[in-house]
Amino acid sequence: MKHFVYLFVGVLLAVVLTACSPQPRGVARMFVEDISKGKIENAKKHATERMVTLLEAKSEEDLEAARGIRFTFVDQTVSDENARIRYKKQAGLGTASDIILLKVDGKWKVDFAEIP
Numbered sequence: 001m002k003h004f005v006y007l008f009v010g011v012l013l014a015v016v017l018t019a020c021s022p023q024p025r026g027v028a029r030m031f032v033e034d035i036s037k038g039k040i041e042n043a044k045k046h047a048t049e050r051m052v053t054l055l056e057a058k059s060e061e062d063l064e065a066a067r068g069i070r071f072t073f074v075d076q077t078v079s080d081e082n083a084r085i086r087y088k089k090q091a092g093l094g095t096a097s098d099i100i101l102l103k104v105d106g107k108w109k110v111d112f113a114e115i116p
Contacts, residue, residue: 024083025076027108028099032071032087038063048102048109083108
């Protein structure tokens, strides 16, 4: 009986910890909201090293152009280690773009996103 209790507690703990970590769509939302608000340092917290390098290569004008843009999330495809989130800018106008996320050390990180 004691082993059953330990097993139950272990499974419950695993479920709680998994449920508390942000899912890909939530990470993508935090990333684009930070970009939209001009909070580039916060956006970098949700990005892989590759995406951080891409952000740092962007000019101030490019990053300023992204301020205030609204995003509508369209669709998502998630597997164990990567995810694709489709979104449209300006409440669905225009074509959809993708945000690619990878799981790094158990956390979802934006690996690529087109910055206007």
